[in-house]
Amino acid sequence: MQLAKPRIDIGLATNNLEPMLRFWQDEVGVPFDHLLKIRRGMDQHRHDLMGSVLKINHRANPLPANPPGGYAELLIAREGVSQPRPMVDPDGNRVSLLPPGTFGIGQIGVRVRVRDLAAERAFYADALGLEEMAYEGGAAFRVGESVVLIEQADDAPLEAPFDGPGWRYLTFQVFKVDAEHAHILAHGGREATAPVTLGTTARISMVKDPAGNWIEISQRASITGSLEP
DSSP states (O other): OOOEEEEEEEEEESSSSHHHHHHHIIIIIOOEEEEEEEEETEEEEEEBBTEEEEEEEEESSSOOOOOOEEEEEEEOOOOOOOOOOOETTTTTOEEEEEOOTOOOGGSSEEEEEESSSHHHIIIIIIIIIIIIOOOOOOOOETTTEEEEEEEOOOOOOSSSSSSSSSEEEEHHHHHHHHHHHHHHHHHEEEEEEEEEEEETEEEEEEEEEEEEEEOEEEEHHHHSOOOOO
16 A cells, blocks of 8 residues: 555544543643534544544434444553553543553554454455554554554454444545555455545545454545545
């Protein structure tokens, strides 16, 4: 995968906007960047995670009570933190502040729980083309400055729907969505949404990993300068 931005983004969905904004901005200390109106009834409150984006997607209508997928925890390297500081937001999403360098994380990481570690490792290596790094807890892959930690868990969820509260997807920014989407499908990924252009903002697609976790592949005009397939 040819990354247009050397970091991953992470998105969650909520009906509980004000408490969530207070928690992430005041308690975790993640600065608000801007509001992006996705569509009627859905606003994305974008926060800066050292170049990554925390996407707090507020839904006006009640979200279905679907349990989240395997994205288990956001890990944030933070100067001045001497030991891991686990926290839970008002919706129950887990986040930890870590001393820089913990698990090789100098920016952010995402912990993913899956039932088939071998299948997930092959997906991240072959379909996404990412560099594996040492991790005693399972498998780990570097996405530019970010890190994805993958752990075997026999009770990990399978095939979580996209709609529902909690952590729902990761975003990879690339130069050519169509080419990356085709490569992923040819190497073990599954299509969730075919590539589509969203106005003048981005061309995106959605794929699923072997565990059914959602991944957004995004060609954002502000980064790539073009939305041409």
